[in-house]
Amino acid sequence: EACEVWRGGLQNLLCGQNNLKELPAAICQMTNLQKLLLSGNQLSAVPADLRHLKNLKTLQLDGNNLGGLPDDLFAGPLSGALEDLDLAGNTLEGLPSTIAHLSVLSRLILARNRFHALPDSLGRLPKLQHLDASENNLSGVPDGFFKNSTCLSELWLQGNSINRLKLQEADGFQDFLARRKNRLDAKIDSNVVGHIDLAVCGLE
Numbered sequence: 001e002a003c004e005v006w007r008g009g010l011q012n013l014l015c016g017q018n019n020l021k022e023l024p025a026a027i028c029q030m031t032n033l034q035k036l037l038l039s040g041n042q043l044s045a046v047p048a049d050l051r052h053l054k055n056l057k058t059l060q061l062d063g064n065n066l067g068g069l070p071d072d073l074f075a076g077p078l079s080g081a082l083e084d085l086d087l088a089g090n091t092l093e094g095l096p097s098t099i100a101h102l103s104v105l106s107r108l109i110l111a112r113n114r115f116h117a118l119p120d121s122l123g124r125l126p127k128l129q130h131l132d133a134s135e136n137n138l139s140g141v142p143d144g145f146f147k148n149s150t151c152l153s154e155l156w157l158q159g160n161s162i163n164r165l166k167l168q169e170a171d172g173f174q175d176f177l178a179r180r181k182n183r184l185d186a187k188i189d190s191n192v193v194g195h196i197d198l199a200v201c202g203l204e
Contacts, residue, residue, distance in 0.1 A: 016040050016060070028052055039063050039086070051076030058084040062109065066090040074098040088112050088132070100124040111135050111156070123148035134202060135159035146172030153179035158202030167201065 012035040013027070020041040027036070028049035033056050040063040048070035050059075054077035066087070074082070079101035086109040093114045099105075100121035107130040108122070115136040122128070123145045129152060138160040146152070155176070157167075167173065177200075 011035065011055075013037070023047055025049070031055060034058065036060070046070070046073070048072050051078045053078050054081055056081050058082075060084075060086040061090070062086045062088040064090055066092060068092065068094070069096050071096045072098055074101050079103060083107065083127075085109070095119050095121070097121055103127065106130065106151075108132070111159075118142055118145070120144075125149070127151055130154040132156040133160070138162055140167065141170065144171065146170050146176045148172070149176070151179075152176055153183040155180075156202045158199075162201075162203060164200060164203040167203070 009032050010030055011032055013030065013033055014035075014037045016037050016039040018041055020038065020043060022043065023038070023046060025047065027033075028047055029052070031052065031054055033053050035058040036053070036056060037058075037060045039060045043061070043064040043066060046061065046066070046069065050056075051073055056078055059082060067090070069092070073096055075098040079098070080103055082102050083104050084107045085102070085105060088109045088111040090113055092110070093116065097119070099119070102125060104127050105125050106127050108125070108128060110118075110131070110133045112135045115133065115138060118133060118138065118141055120142045122131070123142060128149055131149075131152060131154070134156045136159070138157065140162060141157075149172075153176070
């Protein structure tokens with residue numbers, strides 16, 4: 001009922017840590033939503049109709065029981081809006097191919113899942129700057145990933161069986177390092193308080 005009441009103009013819906021097992025269908029009709037936080041629930045599936053949320057910039061689905069996502073989740077109006085997607089702490093082994101449609105996605109969190117390989121489609125995300133794929137079962141990144149990911153400046157891969165020296169031989173890695181250095185320099189120059197991890201991709 002609350003979803004029905006707020007369907008019109010609600011922009012932020014924060015439903016983390018609520019033991020939700022499924023999403024009310026009305027959420028998919030809240031087309032003014034800009035932030036949808038569903039962290040730490042018990043969701044084992046999400047409706048494909050989330051693709052209709054044409055203004056949604058942030059979607060947090062971390063800490064649920066998701067073993068997969070609908071094939072067409074990122075095929076609708078959502079594809080031109082979503083900037084931040086957090087899928088950490090689920091049981092995902094893959095992503096729908098439509099993730100390549102996320103034309104403005106800049107931050108993608110895949111940590112603590114069951115990925116054995118990252119999909120090639122990640123290299124087709126034109127705005128991706130930050131990717132966290134730590135604590136999975138990865139042995140490397142897709143061929144051409146660094147060359148194709150021309151905006152990527154932050155990558156975390158710790159907790160995987162990845163050889164750092166081999167990773168550094170990948171085509172385009174030096175360009176990634178240059179962007180990473182520029183990002184870290186800007187952070188230092190702006191006197192940002194906090195720990196700055198200088199390990200390359202979190203790897204020793």
